[in-house]
Amino acid sequence: MVIGRALRLSIFVGEGDTWQHKPLSTEIVHRAHKAGLVGATVIRGIEGYGATSRIHTPRLLTLLGSDLPLLIVIIDTPDRIREFLPQLDQLEIDGLVTIEEVDVVRHATGKR
Numbered sequence: 001m002v003i004g005r006a007l008r009l010s011i012f013v014g015e016g017d018t019w020q021h022k023p024l025s026t027e028i029v030h031r032a033h034k035a036g037l038v039g040a041t042v043i044r045g046i047e048g049y050g051a052t053s054r055i056h057t058p059r060l061l062t063l064l065g066s067d068l069p070l071l072i073v074i075i076d077t078p079d080r081i082r083e084f085l086p087q088l089d090q091l092e093i094d095g096l097v098t099i100e101e102v103d104v105v106r107h108a109t110g111k112r
Contacts, residue, residue: 002038006104007081009074011088012050012096016067019091025070031087037076038107045069050095075102 017024025042032040048069074081081099088097 001107001109002076002104003107004104005078006075006102007078008100008102009076009081009084010096010098010100011072011074011093013070013072013093014050014067014095015044015070017070017094024091024093025072027091028072028088032074032084035080035084035087037074037080037084040072040074043071043073045071075104 011028013024013028015023015025019027029040029042045068050069074084076084
């Protein structure tokens with residue numbers, strides 16, 4: 001459980017990005033799980049653009065195929081997030097990766 005100062009690791013990739021024939025987002029989540037990080041969430045964007053300046057939107061899916069933006073968010077202690085960063089280097093991510101300090105004010109475990 002994490003309460004207090006933590007880091008939020010945000011990884012922006014495309015839905016069509018892969019690692020060894022698997023979705024890149026799946027690989028990142030599985031690596032985070034294996035590393036024992038508190039949790040990871042993949043959020044699917046409905047529209048966006050990045051370094052290529054090409055707009056990705058579901059309205060163009062029939063023409064260009066599916067490559068909507070994805071955001072993978074992982075929050076954990078600063079030490080654990082920084083220890084995980086080499087895992088991302090191995091994946092050669094072609095997207096934006098950011099780290100921000102956050103204050104965790106509540107972290108429910110789902111157990112009552």
